[in-house]
Amino acid sequence: MTIAENATAADTTALLVAVYQESLGTPGLDEHSDFYEAGGDSLTAFQITARLHEALGVEIPVALVFAYPSPADLAAVVESDFGRV
Structure with missing residues (x-):
């Protein structure tokens, strides 16, 4: 499924929160949590983009994380740059 198929900005944000929580091993993160403050590093950023590729079917550059x-x-950028095609 691509972002386009019935996705909304809220769906993308919820997906990103879940991916951050899983990748960073911190279930209490929310949509305003900071990647760096949560202990994110380059390996984690690559894990996040890989999971997003699996879920959304688009390549998200790691630099965006x-x-x-x-x-x-990040959800706002993903929606705007990779939008609902």
Whole structure:
């Protein structure tokens, strides 16, 4: 499934929160949690983008995880750049 198929910005944010929680091993993270403050590193960023590729069917550059460190910020970029096709 691509982002397009019945996805909303809220769905993308919820997906990113779940991916961050799983990848960082921190179940209490929310959409405003910071990747760096939660202990994120380059390996974790690659895990996040790999999981997003599996879930969304699009390649998300790992640099976006560093540039937009919260799930909400990254979701906004993913929606805008990779949108609902």
